[in-house]
Amino acid sequence: MENRLKERRELKGWSQGELARRLGVSRQTVNAVETDKYDPSLPLALRMAKLFAVPVDQLFLDSWQPED
Amino acid sequence: MDKLLPSPTRRIVRQVATGAIVGAAATGLFLFLADGKLGNFADLSVALPVAAGLSYGLIGLFVALGVAAPRAGAALLNVEDEAEVREQRPMLSSGALACILLGLFMIELAVAPALAASLGPVTTGLIAGATLLALIVIWMRESSRMDELNKQLSLEATALGFNIACLLLGGLGILAALGRTIAIEPVTALAAIALVQLVAIFWVAGRRGLLAPRRA
Numbered sequence: 001m002e003n004r005l006k007e008r009r010e011l012k013g014w015s016q017g018e019l020a021r022r023l024g025v026s027r028q029t030v031n032a033v034e035t036d037k038y039d040p041s042l043p044l045a046l047r048m049a050k051l052f053a054v055p056v057d058q059l060f061l062d063s064w065q066p067e068d
Numbered sequence: 069m070d071k072l073l074p075s076p077t078r079r080i081v082r083q084v085a086t087g088a089i090v091g092a093a094a095t096g097l098f099l100f101l102a103d104g105k106l107g108n109f110a111d112l113s114v115a116l117p118v119a120a121g122l123s124y125g126l127i128g129l130f131v132a133l134g135v136a137a138p139r140a141g142a143a144l145l146n147v148e149d150e151a152e153v154r155e156q157r158p159m160l161s162s163g164a165l166a167c168i169l170l171g172l173f174m175i176e177l178a179v180a181p182a183l184a185a186s187l188g189p190v191t192t193g194l195i196a197g198a199t200l201l202a203l204i205v206i207w208m209r210e211s212s213r214m215d216e217l218n219k220q221l222s223l224e225a226t227a228l229g230f231n232i233a234c235l236l237l238g239g240l241g242i243l244a245a246l247g248r249t250i251a252i253e254p255v256t257a258l259a260a261i262a263l264v265q266l267v268a269i270f271w272v273a274g275r276r277g278l279l280a281p282r283r284a
Contacts, residue, residue: 016148017155026159027152028278029217037277041216 002061006034008052023047087126094122106179113253117178120259123266125171131164148282159218162210166203173199174262177255221272229268233261 009019009030016034020027023044032038039060040048049056098118099109107114134141138153145160147153153160176183176196184192214222237257244251252260273279 017151025215026217027148027155029215031148031282032217032276032278035277038217038220044216 001039002036003033004059004061005030005048008054008059009034012052019051022051091119091123091126094126095119098122106182113256114178116256116263117174117259120262120266121171121174121178123171123263124167124174127266128164128167128169128171131160131167135160135164146279146282159210159213162206162213166206166210169199169203169206170262173203174259177258180255221269221276221278225265225269225272228272229261229265232268233264236260236264 005019009016014022016030017027020030023030025044029038029040033040045056045060049059052059095118109115109118130144134145134153135157138150141147141153141160142150145153147156173196176192176199180192180196183195187195237252237260240249240252243249270279
């Protein structure tokens with residue numbers, strides 16, 4: 001799933017290691033999410049959104065639309 | 069082939085080829101040094117556990133080398149830099165130790181009859197039991213340390229490995245029951261599961277692109 005994690009992280013001036021430390025995950029996990037190799041669990045996505053003070057759907061982009 | 073493959077794929081192919089060559093050389097060296105004293109290596113119930121044991125053992129040594137020398141580790145292991153090797157040292161060390169112990173355990177099983185003949189069945193059982201116990205303790209400690217990406221990879225690899233092992237060993241079991249082939253030894257089945265699991269781990273990580281060089 002496409003996401004804006006890298007942009008948000010860079011806006012804060014954090015390295016991947018710094019973000020990983022704040023989230024309590026490995027640097028490999030942060031890298032895998034940023035490069036779209038891994039979609040985080042809902043708890044981790046919520047933690048990321050909380051950390052950057054944005055709604056989850058501003059961090060993770062999904063083009064799906066419900067049918068009428 | 070180098071010109072046909074893009075750079076990251078080329079690097080993975082090189083790493084896999086290097087691993088295969090080192091593994092084959094180590095197996096050959098082991099068989100040469102054992103010189104038939106540790107069992108009949110033409111027997112699948114000896115050769116397959118030895119191959120599985122050496123595969124895990126070499127991977128463990130490779131990772132341990134990377135942890136001991138972080139600068140070399142940054143080039144050998146799939147990490148961004150030396151600092152990441154240091155950050156991940158507890159997890160990498162446990163992983164390396166677990167691989168080495170699993171490798172030793174498989175080799176102990178492969179050569180158990182020869183060991184029992186020289187050391188006695190009780191000592192052989194105690195050695196294998198102690199190795200297995202250490203492996204279980206490390207595995208339990210390691211499980212609580214894994215972050216969610218590693219847990220997810222482990223789940224996917226275990227599911228894939230289980231399905232392949234069921235197909236492979238189930239198929240052989242059916243054929244043996246029908247009298248179409250001879251039944252394999254339990255230790256051969258165990259080694260096959262270990263090797264299938266190893267392939268599944270690399271497959272799952274590779275499919276997600278996690279074996280490719282990192283981009284920041």
